[in-house]
Amino acid sequence: MLSRTADHLFWMARYMERAENTARMLDVNYQTSLLPQSAAVSEQGWRGLLSISELSTIYQDRYGAVEARKVMQFMVRDESNPSSIVSCLRAARENARAVRGALTTEVWETTNQTWLEFNRMLKDSAFERDPGAFFEWVKFRSHLSRGVQVGTMLQDEALHFVRIGTFLERADNTARLLDVKFHAVESDFYGAADAKDQEYDFYHWSAILRSVSGFEVYRKVYRNVIQPEKVAELLILRPDMPRSLAASINEVVTNLALVANDHSAETQRRAGRLRADLAFNRIDEILTTGLHAYLTQFLDRVSDLGGGISRDFLVSAR
Template sequence: MLSRTANHLYWMARYIERAENMARILDVTANMALVPNAALSEAALWQPALEISGNAESFQERFSDFTASNVIHFLAMDPENPSSIYSALYSARENARAVRVAMTSETWENINALWLEFSQFEGKDLALDGLREFCDWVKARSHLFRGVSFGTMLRDDAFQFLRLGTFIERADNTARLLDVKYHLLLPKEEEVGGGVDYYEWSAVLRSVSAFQAYQKVFNDTIQPWRVAELLVLRKDMPRSLHACFTEITAILENLTTGRHVECRRIAGEINASLQYGRMDHIFQNGLHEFLTEFIECNNQLGAEIQNSFLNIHAA
């Protein structure tokens, strides 16, 4: 397939996934604000949402206070923030429009409808009212996108690139979420395994739809290291790093049959560390260090994918 087409499909899927993850973060943060917690100021509550998305600096350039209203506007509706849900969905639709031929018409129409429906939220102050509905809508549209592409598209390279975008983005988001939350909730190392706020950890789990999964898998009160295990190493947890890399390695296998391509080696290496890694080792060396390295490797993989397939080289 055309490199340009693959590039648009890959980024389209990444942007939709990005919008979904941002909606998840906003959703649980807003929910946490409803739990009485004197220790957490409004700023302390909302600042992490910016850190997860790597946006704290650009936010501070434009806003002075970490108020709910400012942060929600910035992350959800701000056209000037390239990582806002607005920008992500806009970019997803622009990428889709450029290659509408490469996907089924149902997939395209779904993304087009998403963008048309978005206008109903524009101009609203979501901090006052409607944030939950908005987040639910973003998540539902993202589910719909995955469902319609999965249910209608030929299993050709176009499909593989689309899926690749989804999982690279998802792995990045899960890693960031876990890193920031772990830092925030456990500021001192000796407290690992100490008393934790049930609500805050359950919020982390809910943000990746893992609350019920946790109950099923561990059948125990919520322990931070187990949350980490679930989101890092559990292959059967669909938003975990390991689950993402199981998909990524299989997709790259499909795309490169027989060819040696650097991105496939990198993905295999990361996957091996997740498949054979042990949680106690990861904690010994530091979860933060592990996640930082993971995010770096994942970025490097993204760059290699770009190099191997997507960038248009001179003949």
């Protein structure tokens, strides 16, 4: 496969996944903001969202004070924000358009229709009328896109590069979400002070789980009250949790092996070592050494892996 084609497929998938992840984080913050809480706690949540995407400085330069309405506008509509949903869906559509010959008609039409419908909804103020329904629509279109890819594309290098892009982006986002959210409530590891705190904790950890479609999964796997260390274990080490770090890296390693070339041995080695670390680690060891340090190192390794994939297969790093 031409490296330029692989590049477009890889980034088409990454941008679609990024749009979904942004919608997930915005939806959770929006739903949480409707709960009784102080203005300071609400602002902290929106600051955390900006921090996850490393956009705090850019936002403050353009919008000033952190307010829910402004943050949502910045992360949904702002075309100058490269991580906004509008920017991600546009980039996904443009990358798909560049390689229409490598896609099935269904994949292209799904991606193109998502972009056109998204713009229509923005013009009709659907986002302002019901943010929750709007975010659910973005998530649904991403789910639809992945389903059409797997259901209609030949299982060749084109699909493998799409899958690599999807799961590399998912691993990065889940790690960022965990790092910011756990850091914000670090004291929760030592227990809540009173009943009110415990009630807030339940909604907080429930929100984190719902942001990765993990609430029902947690109940099925652990069958007890929500505990921070169990949330961390589920989202880091469980290979059967679709959006966990372990599951995402497993997919990256599997698909890398299917597109391997004469230059990719080192990238595969690093990906395999990262998978092994996740497979044989334990949550108590991670928490003992420090969750923030672990996730920071993980993000560095994912970034390094992305750079290796770009060098070995794609046109250039972006």
